[in-house]
Amino acid sequence: MFGPAIALAIGAKFVPLRKPRKLPGEVISESYVLEYGTDCLEMHVGAVEPGERVIVIDDLVATGGTLSAAIKLLERVGAEVVECACVIGLPEVKDCCRIKGRPLYILVEPRLSDECC
Numbered sequence: 001m002f003g004p005a006i007a008l009a010i011g012a013k014f015v016p017l018r019k020p021r022k023l024p025g026e027v028i029s030e031s032y033v034l035e036y037g038t039d040c041l042e043m044h045v046g047a048v049e050p051g052e053r054v055i056v057i058d059d060l061v062a063t064g065g066t067l068s069a070a071i072k073l074l075e076r077v078g079a080e081v082v083e084c085a086c087v088i089g090l091p092e093v094k095d096c097c098r099i100k101g102r103p104l105y106i107l108v109e110p111r112l113s114d115e116c117c
């Protein structure tokens, strides 16, 4: 949802990484483990060229499994993943500022209840 607007703002191209069977045409995929099972990310073949620099954007990070799978998928096609950015960081990633060695930027982090007063 945020990816196209951010790509437009920084003059980058937008490449969707989607859940299985959402993208038409030929895709490559990467499976990963979630809090509640396994899932898979898909990307169009040829969408990213070797050596291209990439920022991975998602709405939310919890365990970091989805971002890690996105990084793996992009690295398989020779991309250089520069950093990851999310709007919401759940407590699972509190104090975590890297995913697979890449900087992780988070806009909003929920407060824990004992931090409220």
Ligand SMILES: O=P(O)(O)OC[C@H]1O[C@H](OP(=O)(O)OP(=O)(O)O)[C@H](O)[C@@H]1O
Pocket: 034, 035, 039, 058, 059, 060, 061, 062, 063, 064, 065, 066, 067
């Ligand atoms: O850091 P993680 O533990 O991997 O969780 C983060 C992911 O969870 C949500 O997607 P979800 O897999 O729930 O599916 P959705 O995109 O259909 O909401 C969210 O959009 C992230 O992609």
Ligand SMILES: Nc1ncnc2[nH]cnc12
Pocket: 035, 060, 062, 063, 090
């Ligand atoms: N714990 C969580 N709460 C809400 N959305 C999520 N997506 C992945 N993990 C989640």
